[in-house]
Amino acid sequence: QQKYGWWSAFWIQSPIIGATLDPAESGTEVDIMECFNESEIAAHNAFTGGYGLDMKHKCVGGVKDIDKTEFHRFGLLWDESGYTY
Numbered sequence: 001q002q003k004y005g006w007w008s009a010f011w012i013q014s015p016i017i018g019a020t021l022d023p024a025e026s027g028t029e030v031d032i033m034e035c036f037n038e039s040e041i042a043a044h045n046a047f048t049g050g051y052g053l054d055m056k057h058k059c060v061g062g063v064k065d066i067d068k069t070e071f072h073r074f075g076l077l078w079d080e081s082g083y084t085y
Contacts, residue, residue, distance in 0.1 A: 008035040010074055018050015032085060033074040041066055044085045061085060 011034070014027020031045040043062035049055045060083070066072065077084040 023048035032076045
């Protein structure tokens, strides 16, 4: 993203997140890449419990000083051992 105010994002999300407090039953939101500010990738995140008072959040990393003139690839490996960004 190269314009002020743009918000780029790449994520996966359960359509029923927050329907229960059990993420095994109602899923999560997993942020693979989000960019709020020019040249800064926000932390990779995982959310469970919906978006209200029951929300739980885990921040698992991020990247600063991205060269916006270059092409970048983002991805997520999701297997039985967990998530790898």
